[in-house]
Amino acid sequence: xxDKEIISRCLKGEIEAFEVLVKKYExxxxxxxxxxxxxxxxxxxxxxxxxxQAYLSLNRFDTKRSFKNWLYSIAYRRCIxxxxxxxxxxxxxxxxxxGKKSGINIREKGIEYSxxxxxxxxxxxxxxxxxxxxxxNEGYSAKEIAEVLNCAESTxxxxxxxxxRKLKKLLEEENV
Amino acid sequence: xxxxxxLFYHLIPVKRIKSLLIEKHFDKCPKCKQGNDIDSYxxxxxLSPEKIERKQSVWDLVKQRIISEEKLIPRKKWKLKWxxxxxxxxxxxxxxxxxxxxxxxxxxKSPKYNQKTISPLEIKLKIESAKIKDKPANVYIxxxxxxxxxxxxxxxxxxxxx
Numbered sequence: 243x244x245d246k247e248i249i250s251r252c253l254k255g256e257i258e259a260f261e262v263l264v265k266k267y268e269x270x271x272x273x274x275x276x277x278x279x280x281x282x283x284x285x286x287x288x289x290x291x292x293x294x295q296a297y298l299s300l301n302r303f304d305t306k307r308s309f310k311n312w313l314y315s316i317a318y319r320r321c322i323x324x325x326x327x328x329x330x331x332x333x334x335x336x337x338x339x340x341g342k343k344s345g346i347n348i349r350e351k352g353i354e355y356s357x358x359x360x361x362x363x364x365x366x367x368x369x370x371x372x373x374x375x376x377x378x379n380e381g382y383s384a385k386e387i388a389e390v391l392n393c394a395e396s397t398x399x400x401x402x403x404x405x406x407r408k409l410k411k412l413l414e415e416e417n418v
Numbered sequence: 419x420x421x422x423x424x425l426f427y428h429l430i431p432v433k434r435i436k437s438l439l440i441e442k443h444f445d446k447c448p449k450c451k452q453g454n455d456i457d458s459y460x461x462x463x464x465l466s467p468e469k470i471e472r473k474q475s476v477w478d479l480v481k482q483r484i485i486s487e488e489k490l491i492p493r494k495k496w497k498l499k500w501x502x503x504x505x506x507x508x509x510x511x512x513x514x515x516x517x518x519x520x521x522x523x524x525x526x527k528s529p530k531y532n533q534k535t536i537s538p539l540e541i542k543l544k545i546e547s548a549k550i551k552d553k554p555a556n557v558y559i560x561x562x563x564x565x566x567x568x569x570x571x572x573x574x575x576x577x578x579x580x
Contacts, residue, residue: 257484264477269467272476277465286476293480298487378460379467384437396437403440410456 245309252300264293267310270380271317277375278321278368288324292317307389314390318372325368362412369393370405377402420450548572 251259271292276285295316296303303312363371369391376382376390388398423443430436444450548555550572558571 257481260484261477261481264480265475268476269470273465273467273470276470290476290479290483293476294483294487297480297484374460375464378457378464394433396434399437399440400433403436403444406456409460413456413459 246305249300249303249305249309252297257297260293260297263296263309267313268293270310271313273379274314274317274372274375275321277363278318278371279324280364284324288317288320291320295320308386311386311389314376315392318368318390322368362409365412366405366408369401370408373398373401374405374409420447423447423450543568543570545570550574 245263248259248262252263268289272285272289275288275292276282279285279288292313296313303309366374372391373387376387380386382390384399384402385395387402388395391398391401393401420443423439427436427439427444430439543559543561545557545559548557554575555572556575558573560569560571562568
């Protein structure tokens with residue numbers, strides 16, 4: 243069943259139909275949130291919030307657009323909101339308590355994931371990070387990235403280029 | 419990477435031109451492309467959806483919260499409607515009071531206006547008949563010298579025997 247059919251069923255009040263969409267995209271949304279936030283628990287919260295917000299604003303969804311991109315844009319905004327709140331309230335408290343700079347931490351049990359990449363990602367800003375994640379994981383074009391980031395295609399291309407350039411430089415510094 | 423283009427890229431602040439540079443040069447030039455090609459390496463180390471393991475779907479939690487949110491929405495709408503109704507009625511009351519006050523100011527002026535324009539001699543008062551409890555009554559009209567005040571006195575009919 244196509245996304246549009248499921249959406250039209252949801253709009254008729256069939257909440258159960260939304261389960262298909264949740265199960266289809268939850269991994270992708272979680273992955274994006276996890277890569278942006280660098281924290282599994284927060285990524286879980288963002289995943290839930292994204293689907294709830296998506297369901298409640300389904301009537302505003304333009305069916306000409308890709309549902310996946312729309313979900314990604316919601317997830318991205320949620321992540322940015324969280325980051326902003328975290329920056330405001332906990333930046334200095336965290337520094338004071340731990341004595342360390344707040345960074346990204348993606349180390350999790352049971353996941354074969356390079357420990358090296360976490361600090362590398364934290365060197366990028368949220369837009370660059372999102373752009374490179376969407377490019378690498380989803381093979382998105384600059385136009386699709388722009389749709390998620392809600393910016394111009396040219397801006398998305400620049401974010402992607404800068405992300406690649408920064409990562410390349412950082413990897414070279416580490417002699418990879 | 420071609421140094422001249424790299425320098426040019428850093429110097430230009432406009433993203434649209436930077437994007438053009440990327441499109442026209444960096445993505446096409448073999449030297450620059452090779453210098454920036456780290457996608458295959460990143461693919462191995464980046465967290466991807468396939469690498470995420472989760473036994474339980476978020477659906478149950480999402481469903482619960484959607485149901486509770488949907489329950490809240492009609493209340494919110496009602497609250498909103500109630501607020502609008504209250505605001506509307508308040509505006510209506512204020513408008514009525516304002517109109518009353520403004521028209522009151524004009525009404526106060528109107529007798530003075532009448533006094534000036536209508537001569538006291540023109541005021542004619544004539545009472546043809548008066549009744550108290552369906553019985554004929556006597557009527558007395560008292561008018562001041564300056565005609566500013568007129569008193570009408572009505573009392574039950576008394577046969578004075580005249």
